[in-house]
Amino acid sequence: MFPTASRSVPVLLVALLLAACGGTGDAPDTTESAAALSVAVTTPATRDLPLRIAASGEIAAWEEMALGVEVGGQRIAKVLVEVGDEVAAGQPLLQLDTRSLEMQVRMAEAALAQADANLEVAVANAARGRRLKEEQLIAASDADQLIAGELTARAQRQTALAQLENARLQLGFATLRAPYAGTISARSVQPGQVAMAGTELLRLIRDNRLEWRAELPEADLVRITPGTAVRLRDNVGDAVEGRVRTVAPALDARSRTGTVYADLPQPGALRAGMFAAGEFTLGSAPALTVPDTAVVERDGHRYLFVLADGDRVAQRRVETGTRSGGLVEVRSGLQGDERVVTEGAGFLSEGDRVRVVDAADAATGD
Known part of the structure; x- marks a missing residue:
């Protein structure tokens, strides 16, 4: 009985091995189907897009004025503004010490009073000289001297009057006033400082008016005209609208750019x-x-993937243009009737197999 049981064991093992080998031939091959990436596709469409030219540049004052006093050698008594203050036209900005200037005015007033007195005497002498000359009681030369004395006195009075007006003008210059409304943008003066004529003491942005000075290459510069709309973003993300005021008539010789x-x-x-x-x-x-x-950027270039033969994709290098509202202009590289991958393009390479699904399914990878 025992020799019969031992001979049946090898037969059973052989049968099990054959069954295992036969089972592998019926398993489905899922490798190829698992490699297909789910994508969404669309056909390029012709739409109206805004024509825009991107640029960058400096924000600057339309007109920033350097302000100083016209009277030199006077001490500054008061500075009436700070940086950032908005001022009205004619508003006092700083005050000089006026004591010496007021004294010059008083001296000029005294000189004018003296000239008036001298003129009064000269007028009386001239009248007496004319009368005596008519009565032939005085030599003609003496009469002429008396008449000339009146003319000299009148000229001296005019000189004294001009000196008084100049002294008053200098006194008026002791108060620096804003020539226009605007904002104080810089201050380089302190009370007690001796001001020199022509030295910058304050800076004023006229009418609080700013402008954008954008640099453009010559090909784009010729397309810009006064009145063209511009749109910027400030540092908090808000839109800032404006209009082109003027375009520079010449380009920079080195950079070949012009300023707008x-x-x-x-x-x-x-x-x-x-x-x-x-x-x-x-x-x-x-x-x-x-x-x-749909646009994929690789190695500094832009590409689209289009459905080619069967379920495979082809990579197309394209030139893009304006972007607006989630759309991008394709200037070259497409004929217009291709089916372009819009979802999942970033994971594709030339010749990859794909499975076209709805956009929502492509986004989730189903």
């Missing part, structure tokens, strides 16, 4: 000296567009 000056009536949080990026709006034009999610 755009007025910013409501600059928001922008300040003079800031650097800002913005764009010029030139109208609209029809353009071939795809969703911006």
Whole structure:
């Protein structure tokens, strides 16, 4: 009985091995189907897109004025403004010590009074000389001297009057007033300092008016005209609107760029000296567009993936243009009738197999 049981064991093992080998031939091959990536596709469409030119440049005062006194050698008594103060036209900004200037006015007034007295005497002498000359009681030369004395006295009075007016003018210069309304942007003076004529003491941004000075290459500069709309973002993200005031008539010889000056009536949080990026709006034009999610950037170039033969994709290098409202202009690289991958393009390579699904399913990877 025992030899019969031992011979049946190898037969059973062989049967089990054959069953295992036969089972592997019926398993389905899922490798190829698992490699297909779910994507969403669309066909490029022609739509009207705004024509924009992007640029960057400095925010600057439209006109920033350097203010100083016209009277030199006088001590500053008061500074009436601080940086950031808004001032009205004619408002006093600083005051010089006026004691010496007031004394010059009094001296000029005294000189004018003396000239008036001398003129009164000269007029009387001239009248007496004419009368005596008519009566032939005085030599003609003596009479002429008396008459000339009146003319000299009148000239001396005019000189004294001019000196008085000049002294009063100098006294008026002792108060520095704002020539225009605006904002004080800089202050380089303190009370007690001796001011020299022509030295900058304060700076004023006229009418609080700022402008954007954008630099553009020559190809874009010629497309900009006065009145073109501009749009910037301030440092808190709010939109700032403006209009081109003027375009520079010449380009920089080295950079081959020109400056565009755009007025910013409501600059928001922008300040003079800031650097800002913005764009010029030139109208609209029809353009071939795809969703911006379809564009893939690699190695400094932009690509789209289109459905090619069967369920595989082909990579197309394209040139893009204006972006607006989630769409991007395709200037070259497409014919317009292709099916372009819009979801999942960033994971694709040339020749990859894909499975087209709805956009929502492609986004979740189902």
